[in-house]
Amino acid sequence: MFKGVNSPVITILKDDGSIDYANMERHINHLVEAGLNGLLFLGSLGEFYAFSDAERRALIECAVKTVAGRTQVVIGVGNTAEEEVVRLGNYAAEAGADALNIVSPYYFGLPAAAAVDYFERIANAVELPIMLYNFPDRTGSDLSPEIVREIAQRCPTITGIKDTVDNISHTRRICQAVKPVRPDFSVLSGFDEYYIVNRISGGDGVLCGLTNVVPELFVKMHSSYESGDLAAAVKCAEQIAGLMRIYAVTPLFITGMKAAVRAAGLPISTYTRAPGTTLTEAEDREIRAILADFTVS
Numbered sequence: 001m002f003k004g005v006n007s008p009v010i011t012i013l014k015d016d017g018s019i020d021y022a023n024m025e026r027h028i029n030h031l032v033e034a035g036l037n038g039l040l041f042l043g044s045l046g047e048f049y050a051f052s053d054a055e056r057r058a059l060i061e062c063a064v065k066t067v068a069g070r071t072q073v074v075i076g077v078g079n080t081a082e083e084e085v086v087r088l089g090n091y092a093a094e095a096g097a098d099a100l101n102i103v104s105p106y107y108f109g110l111p112a113a114a115a116v117d118y119f120e121r122i123a124n125a126v127e128l129p130i131m132l133y134n135f136p137d138r139t140g141s142d143l144s145p146e147i148v149r150e151i152a153q154r155c156p157t158i159t160g161i162k163d164t165v166d167n168i169s170h171t172r173r174i175c176q177a178v179k180p181v182r183p184d185f186s187v188l189s190g191f192d193e194y195y196i197v198n199r200i201s202g203g204d205g206v207l208c209g210l211t212n213v214v215p216e217l218f219v220k221m222h223s224s225y226e227s228g229d230l231a232a233a234v235k236c237a238e239q240i241a242g243l244m245r246i247y248a249v250t251p252l253f254i255t256g257m258k259a260a261v262r263a264a265g266l267p268i269s270t271y272t273r274a275p276g277t278t279l280t281e282a283e284d285r286e287i288r289a290i291l292a293d294f295t296v297s
Contacts, residue, residue, distance in 0.1 A: 004037035007211035034215035038072035078103035109141025164190025175202035
């Protein structure tokens, strides 16, 4: 169900911390028109942890209305309270979303059997297909290949995973564990520079932050790979590797990604809710310098 190049969309805020819906619509339209395969709202880059229930609902409505069926809409509904995951997931279904993204339980990690049971309960309680979200650096626990295979076998409506692990062998092992029992199960990498190695490993693509900044570059890489023009795909991947420096500029990468979107031409605030920090002039200059030499060729 999930494939190609997908964006975890930033949530654009005004300087007072409220959601900037006008610029959200402009940004969403740009991503859709660039040809991305899907958009994820309220993921990590979308600051899902920082918004009230009312804000999440309003953002879901904005996303579905603006996309208007032109590409896939996935909603992040991760929460420490299981009943809140289910409730927001079913609200997303009513609003017209296509799928859910659910991060594994965080704060207290779960043993393997409990993790499988957790996702099975949610899958039975929501209407939409589910993409698992494995981000052990944030959750403190890993959805191992063995856990993912068990979930895939027991839960037919869980149809994919975003594997945000900076080690392609982890993603490869998920592919090797799950694809033989669920060929339809999608495996996406959460790191921008892993598109080609993800595909070589049997995966289906990426769901990654720089798609907010240079979506056309990712679309070109994906279309080149699909058509067999590997030289062109590699050239795009080399450019993405250079742009990866943006992630290291700010203490919280969300702020840096907003600054990069602004430097690329959308006049937005870089305000990020706590624990985000304020962008400094030096950080802004560094991000602009990284982007200065970039062109989609």
